[in-house]
Amino acid sequence: MPTSKSRATSFEPLVARAFGETVRALRVEQGDAQDAFALKANVDRSYYGKLERGERQPSLALLLRISTQLGISGSTLVQHTEVTLRRLKRSAR
Known part of the structure; x- marks a missing residue:
């Protein structure tokens, strides 16, 4: 049973990392600087x-x-992120 001090969070560090790596790679491929x-x-x-x-x-x-x-599309970005996430999970083993 959760204590009164525990908090639910929706932040998933590995998912956030996968999304970040994905958008960075796609942005660089597109030739854009981050800013x-x-x-x-x-x-x-x-x-x-x-x-x-x-x-x-x-x-x-x-x-x-x-x-x-x-x-x-948004769905394509999510698919790319899922591929990155699977790679990160495999490398974490």
Whole structure:
């Protein structure tokens, strides 16, 4: 039974890292600098950097803005992230 001091959290560090690695790779492939991409996607530059470093997880709306700027669908971005996540899980064993 949870104690009164325990808190539920939706932050998943490995998922955040997988998302960050995925968007970084796709952004670099596209040829955009991080700050320019954040500006085009209408995301605070500092916050976008935290996303790429796996320190934050995006909301659905932000995921869709980023995928649009990458020129792919949100579902395709999620699929790429799942591939990265599987790779990270295998390497963590």
